[in-house]
Amino acid sequence: MVNKHLRRRLRKKAQETEQQFNWIFILIIGALILAFFAYIVLKQKAASEIKLAVTIAKQLNTILTGAKLSSGTFQDIPIPETTIRFACNDYFIGDVGQRLGNRILFAPNFVEGNRIFTWTLDWNVPFKVSSFLYVTTPFVRYVIVPSVADESQLLAKRLNSTLPAKINRELVADVDLPNVANLNDKRVRIVIIQGLPAVSAPSIPQALANVEASALVIDPAQRKVQFYEKLGAVLAPVGAPIDYLDDESLFGALFTESREEYECSMNKAYDRLNSASKIYAKKFVLISNNYVGTACEGFYKGPGLVESPEQQGNQDLLSLVALTTATPVDVQKISESVQNLINTNTKLQLNSCPLLF
């Protein structure tokens, strides 16, 4: 009797244990299957985000290539809501980067939103060397602040009238700068036109205290620019002032927030100028052989520079090669060579000779 009772209890216990074990087994396998699918979903989510970034980066690359080729044009391009980080040699959407190659691009550090503005200008020094591509968004506001000096007022008016109409900018008198209102901007770039060195660092208007602000001081007399970045509540100068060559380079400084990125882009431009000058110098040495003893010959080929007398060619083209090979590049001397080349081209036209450019 006792034996039978014990056997029944044992059987019941075995059934209970088996049931418990079965449940634990189902729970573990269920959890494993759930974890597996959760892992797949998370991986797919990350992959689709990367895929979207790659798609935007590729489309943007096509847009930027097209924009570079259509010089003198301004485009307002709708893009998916995203943040693009621009550097001198690449741009990034999330972790996805795309090389810019030889494209010379000037942009704020971050371009946010669902629209980008692209503006392309030819860089003629004095012959076309490349195209400068400027990128910005409607969320960046440019506040141009001239001083009372005539030169400053003239430059401010020229900048204001040359910038495409859609670019979010305003001209403000220097006395009104502290009263500039916050128009719900994400980024503000204050462009002050005055002499350098600046008496004091530009201050951030009170209403813009919480906005991403940066500043650029332009000295039109010395043709220099000084970059300022926000450091806490004030604007601090970054490095020494940089020389600018022409309006196209000046617009580059206006659109680029970082001094380092601006210098890098300009170095790329000077590299292109170096290559182009070498090709032009060589071209005119070849052409000169057809004009020996004529009035044209002297314009194409002269004695080499003091540092390389064996290399004959047009003095100004050879100077451009030498100036853009040296570091740092002497921008003021480039301006002189550019002016000489313009004069030579006019003389060639008067003498009915093939033109330099």
Add this chain to the structure above:
Amino acid sequence: MKLAMQSRKSQLKMGETVAILFIFFILLTIGAVFYFNIKRASVTREGSEQFELKAVEITQSISFLPEAQCTESNVVKASCFDLYKLIALASLKNDPKIVRTYEREFGQSALTIRQVYPPGANYTIYENPPPQFNDASTTNIPISLYNATADRYYFGVLEVKVYR
């Protein structure tokens, strides 16, 4: 006897569960293999598209290369290459600075300009083939060539070969 039967029944049930799981994972694996094969095909297709896009980009860049284009008073003439600039470019193609500049723009490709009429020379202005390549896309674009000293235009073809 009854206990042994009970235990056998449990083992059978357990085996059944394991078999179901086994079949489930086999089906999952087959699904995954199928999915990844489709994915691989689409990645290969995207790679080809990307390569074609790169080839078009290089073709566009060379067509608008200021160092080779014809200009008159700084006004660019469309689809026209200056013969003397091409000769200069071809002779300077091994200059380290020029190589570095164009490598960034043209990557692994070869750019040749052939004078077709009147028959003339070929100018290879850039050449950077990879040590080994599987495929190359070649695009031929008709262009005009300008001889500044003779003030004449010739017919030519720009051959853009992009290596993969």
